[in-house]
Amino acid sequence: MAATISGDERNLLARNMAEAVARQSYGKLVAFLAARTRDVAAAEDALSEAFASALADWPKNGCPANPEGWLLTVARRKAIDMLRRRRHEETVDEWQTMSDSLEAAENNGQIPDQRLALMFACAHPAIDASIRSPLILQVVLGLDAKAIASAFLTSPAAMGKRLVRAKEKIKQAGIPFVIPEKEELPGRLDVVLDAIYAAFAEGWTDPAGTDATRRDLTEESLFLARLVTDLLPQEPEALGLLALMLHAEARRRARRSEEGEFVPLAQQNIELWDSGMIREAEDLLKRASAMGLLGRYQLEAALQSAHVHRVHTGHWNWQEVVQIYDALLGISSSPVVAINRALAIAELDGAEAGLKDLQQLAADPRLTEYQPYWAARAELLAKTGACQEAREAYDIAIGLESDAAVRRFLQGRQSALKL
Amino acid sequence: MQYLLLLYADEAGWTKMSKAEQEQGYAAYMAYTEALKKAGALKSSNRLQPIATATTIRTTNGKQQVLDGPYVESKEQLGGYYLIDVPDLDAALSWASRCPGAGHGIVEVRPIWSM
Numbered sequence: 334m335a336a337t338i339s340g341d342e343r344n345l346l347a348r349n350m351a352e353a354v355a356r357q358s359y360g361k362l363v364a365f366l367a368a369r370t371r372d373v374a375a376a377e378d379a380l381s382e383a384f385a386s387a388l389a390d391w392p393k394n395g396c397p398a399n400p401e402g403w404l405l406t407v408a409r410r411k412a413i414d415m416l417r418r419r420r421h422e423e424t425v426d427e428w429q430t431m432s433d434s435l436e437a438a439e440n441n442g443q444i445p446d447q448r449l450a451l452m453f454a455c456a457h458p459a460i461d462a463s464i465r466s467p468l469i470l471q472v473v474l475g476l477d478a479k480a481i482a483s484a485f486l487t488s489p490a491a492m493g494k495r496l497v498r499a500k501e502k503i504k505q506a507g508i509p510f511v512i513p514e515k516e517e518l519p520g521r522l523d524v525v526l527d528a529i530y531a532a533f534a535e536g537w538t539d540p541a542g543t544d545a546t547r548r549d550l551t552e553e554s555l556f557l558a559r560l561v562t563d564l565l566p567q568e569p570e571a572l573g574l575l576a577l578m579l580h581a582e583a584r585r586r587a588r589r590s591e592e593g594e595f596v597p598l599a600q601q602n603i604e605l606w607d608s609g610m611i612r613e614a615e616d617l618l619k620r621a622s623a624m625g626l627l628g629r630y631q632l633e634a635a636l637q638s639a640h641v642h643r644v645h646t647g648h649w650n651w652q653e654v655v656q657i658y659d660a661l662l663g664i665s666s667s668p669v670v671a672i673n674r675a676l677a678i679a680e681l682d683g684a685e686a687g688l689k690d691l692q693q694l695a696a697d698p699r700l701t702e703y704q705p706y707w708a709a710r711a712e713l714l715a716k717t718g719a720c721q722e723a724r725e726a727y728d729i730a731i732g733l734e735s736d737a738a739v740r741r742f743l744q745g746r747q748s749a750l751k752l
Numbered sequence: 753m754q755y756l757l758l759l760y761a762d763e764a765g766w767t768k769m770s771k772a773e774q775e776q777g778y779a780a781y782m783a784y785t786e787a788l789k790k791a792g793a794l795k796s797s798n799r800l801q802p803i804a805t806a807t808t809i810r811t812t813n814g815k816q817q818v819l820d821g822p823y824v825e826s827k828e829q830l831g832g833y834y835l836i837d838v839p840d841l842d843a844a845l846s847w848a849s850r851c852p853g854a855g856h857g858i859v860e861v862r863p864i865w866s867m
Contacts, residue, residue: 459841506863507753509840 340392347391351384354400360473362401364447366408368510370427371454373472373500379412380404386411401444405435448473449564450510452557455499456524457508464499465524466531471496473560474553484535484550522565526574526630529557533578551582562617572621573631576614580637583610595742598640611641632661651680668697672709684716704733708743720750754795754837754864755844760828761857763802780852788836793847795835803829828857835864 338346359380366376383404397403409431416425434445455468467485470476482492502508513521536550558575565571587605590596618638621631636657643650658674661667671694679687691710700706711726727747734740769777781799788794806822822829834851838844841861848859 457841459845507755507839507841507844509842511842 343392347388347396350391350396350400351387354404355384355475358401358444359475360448360451361444361446362404362408363472363475364451364510365405365444366412366431368447368450369431370424371504371507371510372424373503374497375412375415375424376408377472377475378415379408382411383408402435405444409435446564447510448560450512452525452528452561453512453521454503454508454510456521456528457503458521458524459506459508460499460502461495464495466528466535467492468496468499469525469528469557470532470550470553472500473557476553484532518568519570522561522568522570523628525561526558526570529554529561530574530578530630532557533581551578551585554578555582567624569621569624569626570628570630572617573628573634576617576621576634577630577637579610579614579617580634580641583607583614584641589738593738595736595738597742598644601644603644606641614638627660629661629664632657632664636661651677655681668694668700668703669705672700672703672706676709676712679713679716684713688713688717702733704730707733711743711746715746715750718751723747724750753840753844754835754866755841756862756864757834757836757844757848757851757853758830758860758862759832759834759851759853759857760860761831761853762827763829763831765856777852784850784852785834787850788834788847793836793838793843795837797832797834799832800830831857 362380363373363376366379367373370376386407387400387404391397409428413425413428416422416428451473452469455472456465460468467481470481471478478493478496479489481496482489485492512518532550533554536552536554555575555578558571558578561568561571562575583606584598584601586607587601587603588596596602614634615638618631618634621634636654639650639654639657642648654677655674658670658677661670662674672691675687675690675694677687678690688710691706691713694700694706707726707730711723711730714720714723714726724747727743727750731740731743731747734743766774766777785794785797788797803822806820808819808821808823810817810819832853834847836844836847838847841863844861844863848854848861851859853859
């Protein structure tokens with residue numbers, strides 16, 4: 334019997350195709366549509382209408398051979414209609430002139446990939462630093478304000494407003510869609526990488542992976558990091574960031590016990606580590622270091638690598654770890670790095686030495702509300718036998734912790750103190 | 753796109769300068785203006801008289817008032833502007849960073865609202 338495709342199957346086929354294009358090419362299509370007009374919001378609106386048309390048209394007429402080109406053509410037409418309705422004749426011209434490059438793109442099936450230029454526009458120094466990361470997630474990946482807001486712990490309405498304002502700024506201030514020139518590139522790239530890492534870190538704050546939106550965020554930011562390394566394979570810091578993220582992601586399953594309890598690195602079951610990801614991270618790091626230009630992300634990835642190596646082999650390498658922290662401190666005087674260095678010093682020269690280093694940081698007012706400082710202090714005090722002081726430090730660390738599993742872990746350490 | 757570069761600086765700084773320093777300052781602005789012209793980016797530019805000459809009109813409680821002095825009293829004052837026409841914000845920022853005013857004060861870059 335000849336196989337006939339039912340209406341339901343055709344619908345499903347069309348939806349799958351549309352979803353696959355959205356997943357793979359959303360940012361590419363937005364970038365193409367917005368590059369000339371710099372009107373990201375109009376590009377997004379037009380594209381979402383084009384996706385809606387696709388879901389209506391494709392089941393009837395079959396999926397087009399070049400779905401990206403199909404979507405762009407429809408989106409462009411939708412945008413022109415929309416602008417005409419709003420009587421923006423002067424911008425209509427800009428959309429009209431897009432037809433030449435669109436035709437070329439449709440004919441050879443190649444949409445020029447301007448996603449990187451789009452990311453550089455989103456992470457432009459003229460855009461407020463705190464909105465760069467959400468903006469990239471929305472514009473390049475198509476995440477909605479609600480999902481982004483929940484990951485960044487703000488209200489969807491407020492996040493939506495800030496995203497709209499940022500897109501307005503791109504358009505009104507004339508922020509260009511370009512990859513910066515060679516001499517400017519490293520500094521500007523750092524901002525893009527920071528924005529991607531911020532998205533990853535937001536996803537990472539849910540290590541149990543129970544919150545679906547956050548879980549997604551780590552995957553999405555890995556996708557972005559891969560995209561940057563694909564488009565800029567000669568930038569060592571981009572490779573370093575991807576290596577760092579893969580190292581962290583590789584240990585996700587081991588960070589919590591089956592009962593949901595926090596498991597510190599040294600006690601993790603290495604069977605649960607994703608060895609494929611670790612290998613990929615190590616390869617990336619090797620490639621990056623061969624380029625001979627060290628940076629923050631390569632160093633942080635190197636730290637992860639050293640920790641993994643130590644737990645894997647039992648080879649005591651705290652000397653090396655302290656050296657990497659020193660190099661990191663040479664780049665930026667982050668209190669976070671200094672705290673972790675003090676913990677490494679404690680491994681190397683004993684708890685007293687680590688505590689002494691930590692003491693030097695105590696004057697930094699940012700640390701009074703910084704949980705890792707108090708947790709580190711408590712650990713080291715406990716090791717030196719200063720139980721009363723350790724108990725007090727644990728109290729503050731527990732009070733500042735928002736993750737219930739880590740809180741329980743700290744409470745356990747606190748109650749294990751000798752009276 | 754057109755951008756207005758607004759130059760803010762502490763006016764007192766100028767009067768404290770020696771004659772030679774002032775001349776050097778002038779020369780730097782002249783050179784900058786010339787460079788903008790050569791690049792075809794300059795639309796117009798002007799230096800403003802000190803804020804002591806400023807007069808403000810504002811409406812309080814529905815009544816219009818004429819007041820002596822600038823809109824805001826601050827450490828730096830608006831002292832001049834350049835109106836430039838360049839392709840995008842990056843080009844505008846790179847001109848702003850070359851402006852002598854960026855060396856001793858603040859340059860605010862504002863896109864012009866195109867009608």
